[in-house]
């Protein structure tokens with residue numbers, strides 16, 4: 784039984800080592816039909832450099848609200864009531880998986896509403 788486990792481990796390791804080079808190879812796909820080739824390109828996307836500012840909640844917002852989309856999602860919304868913003872934050876948590884701790888929801892809701900109303904950005 785122990786011997787079978789060892790053989791299995793050695794076999795698994797061999798398969799991983801065999802598969803590794805194909806994972807690290809630069810992708811280059813040649814399309815046989817149509818006469819074009821797809822190659823890997825390195826691109827640099829523009830960074831808007833905008834983060835939330837103005838108070839201790841800014842870093843909470845920068846940590847939890849900029850991981851999936853820009854702060855523009857907040858700034859381009861019409862003015863909403865506090866309860867509507869709270870529902871929005873809970874939607875981000877519950878529907879989309881934002882890892883914002885429950886204990887931060889109320890204070891961050893307040894901050895996000897103020898940011899939206901003031902249209903406050905920190906240019907960097």
Ligand code: HEC
Pocket residue numbers: 844847848849850851852856857860871872874875879880881882883891895
């Ligand atoms: C895990 C990913 C994720 C995180 C983290 C996240 N969001 Fe979102 N958010 C989304 C998605 C997905 C949408 C919908 C985008 C669309 O419809 O184009 C969205 C949309 C929004 C919208 C537009 C209105 C709406 O409901 O579609 C607002 C406002 C918003 N997010 C605010 C926030 C705030 C504030 C935070 C931080 C507490 C946050 N988001 C964190 C994924 C996330």
